Amino acid sequence: MKITLISPYPDLTSFGVRTLSACLKERGHTTQLIFLPDPFGDDIVAGADRYNEELLDDAIALCKDSDLIGVTLMTNFFDGAVQITRKIREQTKAPALWGGVHPTIRPEESMEHADMVCIGDGEEAIMELADRMQRGDDYTTTANLWVRKGADIVKNPLGKLDRNLDIYPAPDYSMDDHHVMFDGALLPLTHKVMEDALRRGTVSDYLGKTGYQTMTSRGCPYSCTYCINDTLNDMYGSKKLRWRSVEHVMRELEAVKLNMPYVDYIWISDDEFFARKTDELIEFSRLYKERIGLPFSCLVSPLTVTEAKVETLVDAGLVYVQMGVESASTRMQEIYKRKNMNNKRLMKAMTIINRFKDKMSPPSYDFLLDAPYERDADKIDSLRFISQIPKPYRLQPFTLILYPGTELHRQASESGALSNEQDEVYGKTYTMREPNYLNLLFTLAKGGKFPSPLLGFLVSEPVVTILNSKVLRPFFKYLFLGLQFAYRHFKGAILGR
Numbered sequence: 388m389k390i391t392l393i394s395p396y397p398d399l400t401s402f403g404v405r406t407l408s409a410c411l412k413e414r415g416h417t418t419q420l421i422f423l424p425d426p427f428g429d430d431i432v433a434g435a436d437r438y439n440e441e442l443l444d445d446a447i448a449l450c451k452d453s454d455l456i457g458v459t460l461m462t463n464f465f466d467g468a469v470q471i472t473r474k475i476r477e478q479t480k481a482p483a484l485w486g487g488v489h490p491t492i493r494p495e496e497s498m499e500h501a502d503m504v505c506i507g508d509g510e511e512a513i514m515e516l517a518d519r520m521q522r523g524d525d526y527t528t529t530a531n532l533w534v535r536k537g538a539d540i541v542k543n544p545l546g547k548l549d550r551n552l553d554i555y556p557a558p559d560y561s562m563d564d565h566h567v568m569f570d571g572a573l574l575p576l577t578h579k580v581m582e583d584a585l586r587r588g589t590v591s592d593y594l595g596k597t598g599y600q601t602m603t604s605r606g607c608p609y610s611c612t613y614c615i616n617d618t619l620n621d622m623y624g625s626k627k628l629r630w631r632s633v634e635h636v637m638r639e640l641e642a643v644k645l646n647m648p649y650v651d652y653i654w655i656s657d658d659e660f661f662a663r664k665t666d667e668l669i670e671f672s673r674l675y676k677e678r679i680g681l682p683f684s685c686l687v688s689p690l691t692v693t694e695a696k697v698e699t700l701v702d703a704g705l706v707y708v709q710m711g712v713e714s715a716s717t718r719m720q721e722i723y724k725r726k727n728m729n730n731k732r733l734m735k736a737m738t739i740i741n742r743f744k745d746k747m748s749p750p751s752y753d754f755l756l757d758a759p760y761e762r763d764a765d766k767i768d769s770l771r772f773i774s775q776i777p778k779p780y781r782l783q784p785f786t787l788i789l790y791p792g793t794e795l796h797r798q799a800s801e802s803g804a805l806s807n808e809q810d811e812v813y814g815k816t817y818t819m820r821e822p823n824y825l826n827l828l829f830t831l832a833k834g835g836k837f838p839s840p841l842l843g844f845l846v847s848e849p850v851v852t853i854l855n856s857k858v859l860r861p862f863f864k865y866l867f868l869g870l871q872f873a874y875r876h877f878k879g880a881i882l883g884r
C-alpha cells in the first residue's frame with residue numbers, strides 16, 4: 388500500500404503524520420509525506436481558500452498512485468484541510484482520511500468532507516486499515532475509525548490506548564518522498580530546506596538556533612478548562628498522560644545528531660516535561676549530557692518547578708523554559724481550574740528559575756487574554772503581578788480561543804458568550820488581542836525590558852481610571868493597532884536584524 392500523509396501546519400514538525408509514517412513503514416507499507424504549510428501562518432482568515440490552486444494541483448498530482456490519503460488537522464487548519472480534501476476527492480481515487488485533534492473532537496463535521504475519520508490515537512488504526520485494505524478485507528470495522536459505507540457512516544468504538552509509547556518508532560525524518568510547499572513552490576524536502584524551516588521555528592528564532600522539536604510524553608496531568616486534554620482523558624476513560632522511556636528518547640536524538648547535523652538545539656514540546664519524577668530527570672540529564680550534549684528547552688508548570696530539577700537539567704544543557712501563568716487573577720485562576728497554580732506558587736517558581744538567569748535565556752511566561760469572562764480588574768491583577776516578576780523574562784500574551792471540546796467552549800456555547808464559531812474559533816488566532824489600554828500594557832511589557840515601577844504606576848487605580856476610560860478608548864485602540872502594524876512590518880529593524 389502507498390499511503391500519502393498531508394500536513395497543513397505552518398511548521399514542518401507535525402509529530403502525528405511523521406509518527407504514523409514511521410509506523411506504516413515498519414509494517415512494510417510505502418509512505419509519502421506532503422507538507423503544505425498554511426500560507427496565512429498565524430494570520431488566519433476565516434473561510435478563505437488557503438492555497439494557490441495550481442500549486443495545490445501539483446501537490447495532489449503527487450498522490451495519483453496513492454491507495455490512501457491522510458490529512459492531519461487542528462481546528463485553525465480546518466479551511467485549509469477542506470480545500471486540500473476537495474482536490475483529493477476530485478483528482479484521485481484514494482479515500483481521504485482525516486485525523487488529529489479536530490476530527491477527534493468533531494467527527495460528524497469532519498465526515499462531511501472526508502471519507503473516513505480517525506478518532507484519538509492513530510497508530511494502530513492506520514496500520515490496521517492499511518493491512519486490511521491491502522488484503523482486500525472489510526476495513527469498515529477498524530477500531531477508532533468512522534467510515535462512510537454507502538449512505539451510512541459506520542462509527543467504530545475506540546481501541547485500547549497503548550500505554551507503552553516505546554513500541555512506536557521515532558518520527559519519520561527520512562526525507563524519502565517528502566515534499567513541501569516552500570516560498571511559493573512545491574519542492575522535494577531536502578536537508579537544506581529542512582534546516583531553513585527549522586531555523587524559522589518560533590523558539591529557534593528566539594534563541595538564534597536551529598531547533599529539532601520532540602515530545603517525550605503524550606498528555607498532561609492537569610485539567611485546565613481551555614485545553615483539550617481533559618476531554619481526551621474522558622474519551623478514553625483514563626488518564627492519557629504517558630511517558631516514553633529515557634532510553635527511547637536518547638535513541639531518537641542520537642539519530643537526529645547523526646542525520647541532521649545542522650540541528651544545534653532540542654526543543655522538548657511536552658505539555659509538562661517537569662512532571663517526570665525527579666529520579667527520571669536525573670537519569671535523563673546524565674544520559675543527555677553523555678550522548679546528546681546540545682542545549683535544550685522545555686515547558687514547565689508552577690507546580691513542578693523545584694530547585695533540584697532545574698539545577699539537574701541546567702547542568703545537562705537546559706537553556707530556556709516556557710511556563711503558563713495564564714492569569715494572576717484569583718477569579719480567572721478558578722475559571723481556568725488552576726487554583727493550585729496561584730500567585731504564591733507562580734512567584735516561587737519564577738524565583739527559582741531566576742536563580743539560574745546567568746545560565747539560561749530569559750524564560751517566557753504565557754498569559755491568556757480576552758476570555759469571555761475576563762474583566763478589566765482581572766487584567767489589572769495580572770499586570771500588577773507582572774510588575775513584580777523578577778527580571779529577566781519575556782511575556783507571551785495570547786488571545787484565548789475557545790477550542791471545541793474544552794470546558795470553556797462548552798460553557799460559553801451554553802451561556803451564549805460564543806455565538807459565531809466561524810469567526811471566534813475556526814478563524815481566530817492567538818495574536819488577535821483586543822486593541823485597548825490594558826492589552827497595550829501587556830504588549831509593552833512583553834520584552835521584559837519595560838521598567839517595573841512604571842508598569843506598576845500605569846496600572847495604579849487613578850491612572851487606570853483615566854487612561855482606561857470610555858473617552859480614551861478610541862485613542863488607545865488606534866495606538867495599539869498602529870504599533871501592531873509597525874511591529875509586523877518593521878520587525879527586523881526593531882529587533883536589529
Ligand code: B12
Pocket residue numbers: 392396397398400401402403404406407456457458459460461462463484485486487488489491492505507508509510512513602605606607613614615616656657658790791816817
Ligand atoms: C506539540 C504541540 C504543538 C507544537 C507542534 C504542533 C505541530 N505542528 O505538530 C507547536 C508548539 C508548534 C504547536 C503549535 C500550535 N498548537 Co499545539 N499542541 C501541541 C500538543 C502539546 C501536542 C500535540 C502532538 O503533537 N501530540 C503528539 C502527536 C503524536 O499526537 P497528535 O498530533 O494528536 O496525533 C495523533 C492523533 O491525533 C492521530 N492523528 C493525527 N493526525 C492524523 C492524521 C491521520 C490521517 C490519522 C489517521 C491520524 C492522525 O494520530 C497521531 C498519533 O496517535 C497539543 C496538546 C495535546 N496534548 O495534544 C497542542 C494542541 C494540539 N495545540 C493546539 C493549538 C491550538 C496550537 C496552535 C494553533 C496554537 C496557536 N499558535 O494558536 C499552534 C498551531 C501552529 C502550528 N505550528 O502547528 C491545540 C489544538 C486545539 C484544536 N482544537 O485545534 C492543542 C490540542 C492544545 C489545546 N489548546 O488544547 N502545538
